[in-house]
Amino acid sequence: MYLSPFKLERYFARYEFNTEYLLCSSDCEAMSVADLLAFEAGAAEKFQNVWLGYTESLGSPTLRKEIAGMYSTTQPEDILVFSGAGEAIYLFMMAALQAGDHIIVHSPHYQSLSEVAKGIGCNVGLWRAHEENGWALDVNELPALMQPSTKAIIINTPHNPTGYLMSRADFDALNRFAQENNLLLFSDEVYRESEFDPAHRLPAAVDYGTHAISLGVTSKTYGLAGLRIGWTATKNHDLYNKMASLKDYTTICNSAPSEFLAEVALRHREKLAERNLGIIKHNLAVIDDLFTRHSSLFTWVRPQAGSMGFPKLLKGDVEEFCDDLVKKAGVLLLPGTMYEDTGNHFRLGLGRKSLPQAVEKLRGYL
Numbered sequence: 001m002y003l004s005p006f007k008l009e010r011y012f013a014r015y016e017f018n019t020e021y022l023l024c025s026s027d028c029e030a031m032s033v034a035d036l037l038a039f040e041a042g043a044a045e046k047f048q049n050v051w052l053g054y055t056e057s058l059g060s061p062t063l064r065k066e067i068a069g070m071y072s073t074t075q076p077e078d079i080l081v082f083s084g085a086g087e088a089i090y091l092f093m094m095a096a097l098q099a100g101d102h103i104i105v106h107s108p109h110y111q112s113l114s115e116v117a118k119g120i121g122c123n124v125g126l127w128r129a130h131e132e133n134g135w136a137l138d139v140n141e142l143p144a145l146m147q148p149s150t151k152a153i154i155i156n157t158p159h160n161p162t163g164y165l166m167s168r169a170d171f172d173a174l175n176r177f178a179q180e181n182n183l184l185l186f187s188d189e190v191y192r193e194s195e196f197d198p199a200h201r202l203p204a205a206v207d208y209g210t211h212a213i214s215l216g217v218t219s220k221t222y223g224l225a226g227l228r229i230g231w232t233a234t235k236n237h238d239l240y241n242k243m244a245s246l247k248d249y250t251t252i253c254n255s256a257p258s259e260f261l262a263e264v265a266l267r268h269r270e271k272l273a274e275r276n277l278g279i280i281k282h283n284l285a286v287i288d289d290l291f292t293r294h295s296s297l298f299t300w301v302r303p304q305a306g307s308m309g310f311p312k313l314l315k316g317d318v319e320e321f322c323d324d325l326v327k328k329a330g331v332l333l334l335p336g337t338m339y340e341d342t343g344n345h346f347r348l349g350l351g352r353k354s355l356p357q358a359v360e361k362l363r364g365y366l
């Protein structure tokens with residue numbers, strides 16, 4: 001199995017820890033262990049006694065119970081905990097797909113959502129988002145994307161990198177389409193609960209039935225990427241068992257301190273999400289002002305959820321722009337070419353407290 005280099009991760013590897021202003025991060029502002037433990041009386045003392053042996057491979061029973069409570073219809077036995085969402089994507093594809101299978105993938109997308117399938121020998125059809133329509137997907141395009149060998153649809157909403165949030169009617173129709181055509185629906189929901197208007201939050205795919213797998217993680221909405229705790233929620237127990245069995249060949253089980261901290265975090269996830277949405281909304285006002293002042297240089301579709309947007313550079317080449325910006329001003333933007341985008345877009349991160357200072361630097365450069 002050959003996996004092409006993960007372009008976005010290789011780009012970050014070059015800059016993430018030596019650039020002063022990260023203006024393209026996909027996650028929300030993190031916090032220290034001490035700050036997280038302060039959310040719950042007695043948690044700091046309990047953390048001292050966490051046992052550092054191997055943990056239960058499926059995830060600790062109490063953590064799985066906490067995660068199951070995030071959905072309407074799931075039980076702990078529907079939840080499988082991984083070391084990050086990345087491991088979950090990898091093992092879902094290894095468990096569900098075989099060489100020659102075809103999948104339909106939301107495009108543009110986080111690279112592993114198609115790359116692992118390609119590595120297995122699958123064919124990938126792109127379900128393209130329409131920028132002119134708020135980066136929306138058109139459910140009516142699905143029948144034309146179908147092939148006799150189609151096994152799964154891979155969707156990501158709220159979306160990295162555009163911040164697109166599918167409408168309830170379209171999500172219902174998508175789930176119906178997957179069920180009627182006997183397809184798996186892998187729903188990357190790592191930005192769920194970061195909707196700017198909570199009234200627009202979608203039900204989780206897992207709550208639609210056994211065709212669906214919902215993907216979650218502590219990294220994004222809750223700002224705790226360093227925990228490396230992700231999970232799948234699915235009532236498809238055949239698939240669940242296959243993923244669980246494959247995990248014996250990757251991480252076997254999760255980090256005990258991380259599982260403890262993730263459980264604390266998820267018990268207080270509303271407060272964490274509220275804190276991070278506060279940062280995002282404050283930053284959005286700064287960005288709105290920047291783009292109003294530089295309307296001849298950029299256009300963008302304002303996101304509806306999550307901690308990212310995907311503006312378009314109207315003059316010059318976006319790779320050269322990002323390269324020159326980081327060299328001259330120490331501000332990191334991510335060219336859309338890392339997503340195979342050809343429209344001169346770049347990824348803008350909205351979840352970090354340092355955004356106003358980074359934008360000040362960007363303004364000076366412009």
Ligand SMILES: Cc1ncc(COP(=O)(O)O)c(C=O)c1O
Nearest residue numbers: 026084085086110160190217219
């Ligand atoms: C849409 C999406 N899915 C999955 C992941 C993987 O998450 P993690 O790095 O926490 O494993 C990311 C990370 O950027 C992402 O943006």
